[in-house]
Amino acid sequence: xxxxxxxxQGETPETENPETAQPEVDPVEALRVENAELRDRVLRTAxxxxxxxxxxxxxxxxxxxxxxxxxxxxxxxATDALSRALLVIPQETRETAEGTLKSLIEGxxxxxxxxxxxxxxxxxxxxxxxxxxxxxxxHQAMFEVPNPNxxxxxxxxxxxxxxxxxxxxxxPAMVGVAxxxxxxxxxxxxxVDKNV
Numbered sequence: 001x002x003x004x005x006x007x008x009q010g011e012t013p014e015t016e017n018p019e020t021a022q023p024e025v026d027p028v029e030a031l032r033v034e035n036a037e038l039r040d041r042v043l044r045t046a047x048x049x050x051x052x053x054x055x056x057x058x059x060x061x062x063x064x065x066x067x068x069x070x071x072x073x074x075x076x077x078a079t080d081a082l083s084r085a086l087l088v089i090p091q092e093t094r095e096t097a098e099g100t101l102k103s104l105i106e107g108x109x110x111x112x113x114x115x116x117x118x119x120x121x122x123x124x125x126x127x128x129x130x131x132x133x134x135x136x137x138x139h140q141a142m143f144e145v146p147n148p149n150x151x152x153x154x155x156x157x158x159x160x161x162x163x164x165x166x167x168x169x170x171x172p173a174m175v176g177v178a179x180x181x182x183x184x185x186x187x188x189x190x191x192v193d194k195n196v
Contacts (some may be wrong), residue, residue: 065166072124072169075115077165083113085094087179119163128161129155129173138162140172144179 086108097105127138134141134153145156155175162173 026041060164066168068122069165069170071164072119072122072163075119076113076124076171079112079115079119080160082108082115086112097160122165124165127164127169127173129158129162129175131155134175134177138164138169138172139175139177141177142174143176145176146180147178148180150178152178152180 085107089105092106093101129139132139132155133151134155139155139162142159147156150156154177155173156178157176158173159176160171160174163170
């Protein structure tokens with residue numbers, strides 16, 4: 001009966017208000033819009049997949065490069081032990097050694113060279129330190145050396161060699177740094193001592 005009342009008041013049932021009426025949508029245009037949206041989604045998905053592929057390749061390469069980092073760090077300790085063993089043998093003894101002692105010295109030298117070669121083969125490289133500007137990311141300052149002839153902040157002595165694998169530091173170089181010199185950051189003169 002509501003419709004009769006509406007009709008009596010001059011309203012027609014189900015009459016559309018021109019302000020709220022939906023404009024008729026062209027089906028071809030609607031398909032074009034939908035096609036553009038789907039194309040955009042496909043392109044974004046393809047770009048995301050390409051980024052994921054690149055990130056995965058980079059992660060796999062990093063894993064390969066750095067997988068031996070712990071083992072390499074342990075091997076550095078063994079290499080250091082060999083180096084220290086060779087350092088305690090006086091040069092005169094090395095030159096005059098005969099028989100078993102000479103063989104022992106040569107064996108230690110050979111083992112140290114081979115360990116260094118194998119570390120290098122797997123991407124473990126020494127960190128340049130002597131004569132370089134001190135870099136806290138690569139060097140660990142052990143002491144300062146008063147030296148007015150060398151720019152302040154220059155590495156003048158290497159106590160223990162540092163090593164890196166790729167861009168990662170396995171062990172920083174332990175160094176002595178110049179204090180009281182001239183301008184900072186210049187290269188050190190040729191007389192800078194590399195080893196203790």
